[in-house]
Amino acid sequence: NAGVMQNPRHLVRRRGQEARLRCSPMKGHSHVYWYRQLPEEGLKFMVYLQKENIIDESGMPKERFSAEFPKEGPSILRIQQVVRGDSAAYFCASSPGVPIRGPGYGYTFGSGTRLTVV
């Protein structure tokens, strides 16, 4: 029973390069959430996706960041032209649907991708 799988675990990019972070949700989960954790901070919501749909991207920076969750394959968080301030841990969580018992139920987090921009 694999959990939420994120890869790579660590990613180093030079300024100006593109970063692609992948998240495979738990089996049977169709909802994916991306969070970012800056150093010494708590996690901040970025985007909520269902298969082929972006439901809420209110936490995404307006430029350079995009996310998708295609019909087949993992969810991708893409950061174009990375800058040093993008260095952070990016976590993905998944849930089986809109939690019946209330928000936050059934969320499972992955181990994260630690992005370092040099």
Added chain:
Amino acid sequence: SQQGEEDPQALSIQEGENATMNCSYKTSINNLQWYRQNSGRGLVHLILIRSNEREKHSGRLRVTLDTSKKSSSLLITASRAADTASYFCATAPLGGGGSNYKLTFGKGTLLTVNP
């Protein structure tokens, strides 16, 4: 200040002692959750307490919730060195539809349990 603030920021205790961490929040919530994060690792869900609950237990964990004070506490009894980690509270907002799926995290309490 932000939703879901933990205090203290850091706590150092001896093995066998109890550890208490607190969390304050500002808006109405559906539930409040506590997570553990070992250094450089992912989040592990510990316990969830609903807004109509006042206390919940899970093994050595005890969580209380006071919605009138908008605060929660996490107690870890008989701590072990393996409990060393950062602990975060996260609140889930009240209300159906809308953005009730968003969790708002605090900055965490770094707990160190010395052997």
